[in-house]
Amino acid sequence: MTKTSGMTRLCAIALSLAGAVMAAAASAPAQAASASDCAGVLQTLSARAEGAQAKLVGASELQLKGTDWERAPGMNIAGLATQAPNPSFCRVSFVLKPTPASAIRTEVWLPANGWNGKFLGLGNFGWGGSIPFGTMMTGLAQGYAVAANDTGHDETTGHGGRFALGQPEKLEDYAGRANHLMTVQAKRLVARYFGRAASRSYFIGCSLGGLQALIEAQRYPEDYDGIVAGAPPNPLAAFNAAQIWPQWLLAQDPGRFIPKESYASITAAAIAACAGPVGKAQGFIDNPATCGFRPSQLLCRDGAIAGCLNPGQVEFLDLMYRGPVDPKSGHLIFAGPALGSEGQLGMFASGKEFTNAADFFRYAAFQSAQWSPLTMDWSKDIIAAEVSTKGKFAVAPDLGAFLRRGGKLLLYVGWNDYHHPGDLMGWHDAVMARGTAGGIDARSGLRLFVLPGMDHCQGGPGCDTFDKLGIMDAWSSGRKAPESFVASKFENGKLVRQRLTCAYPLVARYRGTGSMDKASSFSCEQAGEAK
Structure with a gap:
């Protein structure tokens, strides 16, 4: 072997080792550190972010437990019966002001250690006006950098939609601008704090949050790799x-x-x-x-x-x-x-x-x-x-840009919801048809699940609790497209029963033997005829 060829081989080995080290670093849980590291992230915020603060919060120190609604097992985005205590994290808060009339209270929580390399954005409920701290806690405990906002108004200062009276910019924030700008700023903070961008980004919401999820997929297709939309009221009018x-x-x-x-x-x-x-x-x-x-x-x-x-x-x-x-x-x-x-x-x-x-x-x-x-x-x-609202609260079944870049959208709704699942089935079918017409394999990025006996987003006699975050992560990361999953029913923190939930148009049918409380007693089959 000549000196030149030997050097070439050594260089190739060195490059290979360097690549392996870089890949390992990218996949390893991030270890971030101190109060100074936390405070330093504020330098990356834009001039449109005011009143910014950053504080390192110790494990189990946070007393913000969220609402009773958020604490319900069916609302737990990780499919858990109870909310986990917070790990140590860097808590960043600020107010986004894209216009003089805007005031979007935003929080971004960055794990101090054990970051899984991913980012999670969260939706709201009803008329918004508050930050879903309880759901942020769940995402943080799963290792995610998490962000949420109050949609641009404070629910404690006015009832329902009153904030929109004579305030077109606040309505614009509520209609989607707040979530998009939050996402842009949060990703900058993540990159600054951990020294690298998030490998995957997900958004989860139900009810208003479900509509926000569809708005993100259609109007801001670059924001998220995977989106979970529950019971989206679409079109809202x-x-x-x-x-x-x-x-x-x-x-x-x-x-x-x-x-x-x-x-x-x-x-x-x-x-x-x-x-x-x-x-x-x-x-x-x-x-x-x-x-x-x-x-x-x-x-x-x-x-x-x-x-x-x-x-x-x-x-x-x-x-x-x-x-x-x-x-x-x-x-x-x-x-x-x-x-x-x-x-x-x-x-x-x-x-x-x-x-x-x-x-x-x-x-x-x-x-x-x-x-x-x-x-x-x-x-x-x-x-x-x-x-009059210029279509801001209606999402047409056109997800071409999102699907072309490999985006994944998981839809879900309960049969006991006032929101009839047939509406969401029709929207799903329209997305599929439009994708086919446009040469897009929409099936590769779209799934709908309808849960028997589940009320609005959660509750009801049926199984309402499932790992939305884990299912989306597995799908978006290329490990498994969801054709079914196991949903659970908890009462007083205890597991009562489980049921198989199948991707539309299939339904779960009892096999005729075995416990009705076990998912293994069900299989996915075509729906039957009307009785």
């Missing part, structure tokens, strides 16, 4: 109209009113008519899409029995399940809730205003504090609201 629909119906005919306590007997009748062995044992309809139950079966007749319904109440339920329609065109504005979800109806069919929905039209769309849901013109007002 149509969904909020569906929430207003029961109140409007009752105003037209108060005789339609059904006492809240009567909905349980309606659900029981639907379960008796349509549930399989598992649903009957556990209290829900396994697949409401195949349920042929009709409210007229409960109509009071001669020799009426307790729990029967008068003609007006039967009509009310029929109209509720159908959902609002444009009276001129007959076009369905948004599908009504599925059979078996009657436990969710009381808050919408009490005869009182559901303010969370009314505020969208009152403040965001029509900019009138005097607007009333009872004046809704079903042939004009939903379209007018979408026009």
Whole structure:
């Protein structure tokens, strides 16, 4: 071997070793350090970030536990029954001001040690106005650098959507700008603190957070590699109209009113008519899409029995399940809730205003504090609201840019949610069709899961808890595309049962043997015919 060839070989070995060391460093948990390291990250914030602070927080020191809603097992993004205590981390807080009217309170939490090399952004609920600290705790405990914001307004200073009255820039922040700018700043902080960029970035949200997730995927496709969107109210104007629909119906005919306590007997009748062995044992309809139950079966007749319904109440339920329609065109504005979800109806069919929905039209769309849901013109007002808000709260089924770059989107919703899963199924199918037409394999980046018996984002008699973060990480990292997963039901911190959950259009069916409380007793199959 010549001297030249020997040197060449040694150089090749050195380069190979260097590459291996660099790869190992990139995959190894990051070890970051001190209060000075923490304070130093502020140098990377843009001039649009004001009031910035950075403080090293010791393990288990944080007392911000989040809301009861966040602490529910079904809301735990790692699928855990309880919220883990915080590890040591660098807590960075600041206010983003893209415009003089803006004030987006933002926090970014950076693990002081054991960083898994990844970044997580989190969505909000309802009208936002607060930071989801409880969910941030869960992400941090899983080793992620985590960021969240309050959508640009403080819920303690004003009710619901009132912040949007006469404040177009604050509405713009709420409509998506807040999350995007948070993401940009957070990624800079991550790179500064750890000396390298995050290898993967994920976003998770449900309800409003689910819509925020879709907005991120479509309008800011470079922000995240994987996105989990639960029960996204899309388009928001149509969904909020569906929430207003029961109140409007009752105003037209108060005789339609059904006492809240009567909905349980309606659900029981639907379960008796349509549930399989598992649903009957556990209290829900396994697949409401195949349920042929009709409210007229409960109509009071001669020799009426307790729990029967008068003609007006039967009509009310029929109209509720159908959902609002444009009276001129007959076009369905948004599908009504599925059979078996009657436990969710009381808050919408009490005869009182559901303010969370009314505020969208009152403040965001029509900019009138005097607007009333009872004046809704079903042939004009939903379209007018979408026009006045310039489509900011509607996400068309066009995810081409996100899917082309290898983005992954996991959708989920519960069958017992007021939000009918059929709406999300239709949106999923439209994304698939548009992808096919555009030469994109949408299936490689899109999955939808519908959980039997789950209420809005969590709760209900069904299994509602699953590892959203772990499933997305496995998929986005190229290890496993989710065709099914195991969902759990916890009560008082204890595991009650588990169930297999299958990617749409398949459904989980009981094999006929084995415990109904074990996921191994189920298999993924095609949905059956309506009963």
